[in-house]
Amino acid sequence: MADKRDYYEILELGKNASEDEIKKAYRKLARQYHPDVNKAADAETKFKEVKEAYDVLSDSGKRATYDQYGHVDPNQGFGGGGAGDFSGGFGDIFDMFFGGGGGRRDPNAPQRGNDLQYTMTIEFKEAIFGKETEITIPRTESCDTCHGSGAKPGTKPETCSVCKGSGQQEVVQNTPFGRMVNRRACTNCSGSGRIIKDKCGTCHGAGKVKRQRKINVRIPAGVDEGAQIRLSGEGEAGQRGGPAGDLYIVIRVKSHEFFEREGDDIYCEVPLTFAQAALGDEIEIPTLTEKVKLKIPAGTQTGTYFRLKGKGVPRLRGYGQGDQHVKVTVVTPTNLTEDQKELLRQFAGVAGESTSEHHESIFEKMKRAFRGD
Structure with missing residues (x-):
């Protein structure tokens, strides 16, 4: 008896621990050392220590006696771990902690x-x-x-003669801690509780x-x-x-080559010529169902968004539709004729911008802006 560890020490508790603290400590350590979870060599021994400590400290009478006499119980009512039955074994305790609720599943129940x-x-x-x-x-x-x-x-499954339909077998083992009864799946029926002698051909x-x-x-x-x-x-x-x-x-x-979706809204990008952006225009915009007219005000800047109300996605849980958002991008003209270049030079001159070959053109500035430089 002198070598037995203190029950409070086993549960990592102080001597003034409450009933709730004792229960929480037991559940934590039982999970930690359960042999079905912990494969360490000493896990089973520690699990039994935890179980014995909890059996004593969770009982107010046994706890009072233990607090007074320690492991030397004058009534021999506990602490010996002798000839008592550990009925149910690890399986039932494992079920209690991990979803079994302490009961055993009926192998013949509907699933x-x-x-x-x-x-x-x-x-x-x-x-x-x-x-x-x-x-x-x-x-x-x-x-x-x-x-x-x-x-x-014309035939039907028969009840397993080994487990009597329970799907489980009980294996009794005598250990230093007493007689332990472990339950496992029946080897005769593989836990189904039934034996099919004449199997269906299909x-x-x-x-x-x-x-x-x-x-x-x-x-x-x-x-x-x-x-x-x-x-x-x-x-x-x-x-x-x-x-x-x-x-x-x-x-x-x-994905779609033209439309993008964000929630119930649709987004698209439409190119504008320099003239359309500067002078304004009315252009056609494709939507999910049709083409609609969109008025572009004079002086529109690249990156401007316009909203087409109700031209988005039907709301999955509700009424109405989202909107379509149109982003306009001013496209820099390429392959200009000499006449077009001369007109742009005249425009630049009126606007007070230099067209010298040694200075950046307005198109280069726009290109750099498009790139985000």
Whole structure:
């Protein structure tokens, strides 16, 4: 007994620790040293130490006795780790901490099928206006021959004689800490709780078959890159009468050579000649559905944005549409004739700019501005 570690030290607590602190410390250390998680050589020993310390300190009566006498219990009520049963073993405690809730799953209970994901690439305008299409997906479905039982028609699965349908076996081990009862998947039925003697010739006992299934899909107007469409019940088949999973369609949208999209708004860039920008004009602008007239005021600068209200993307969750934003860029003329050059020289002269060969031309200045220099 003299070599046994202090229970408070094992749980890394002070002697005035509250019940809540004891429980939190136990849960933390039990996770840390659980043999199913920690593969260190001493993990099992430390886990048992933590369990023993918690059993004592979580019981107010045992804790009071331990605080008074330490490991030398005059009533021999605890601390010996002798002939007591560690019923349930690591498996039940692991379930309690990691989602099992302390109970065991019924291997014959209905089980929901897995969800599936399908990536669909669509054109830019198909995302804007929506579409209906048909896709083909591979998925597992319930076998039509045996209706999912896995057994040959006219027969049915039998309850496993080893685990009696529980899907688990109990293995008893005598250890220095007492008799431990561990539960594991039944080796006779692989944890299913059932034995199929006469297997279905179509699915070979699986109860499910792989098929290529065609499914109609409606893409709503206004979907964007990365959007997901959920089709309930179009995933993998369930087991033992459980519902099918869902199918999630992930949308990928191709880029467009002229339009760009930001949310519900559309952006495009339109070139203007020097004359149009300087004198003003009325030009045609392509939108998602038609061509519209856009008035360019005299003196418009390159990089100016104009808004076409309601010419954007239909709002996926709401009413109306976004806007279209038109950016105008003044294009520097090239391959000028001598007459055109002379007119520009005259314009530069009137504007007070030099046209000397040793000075930069207005076109060079504009080019540099376009480059962002």
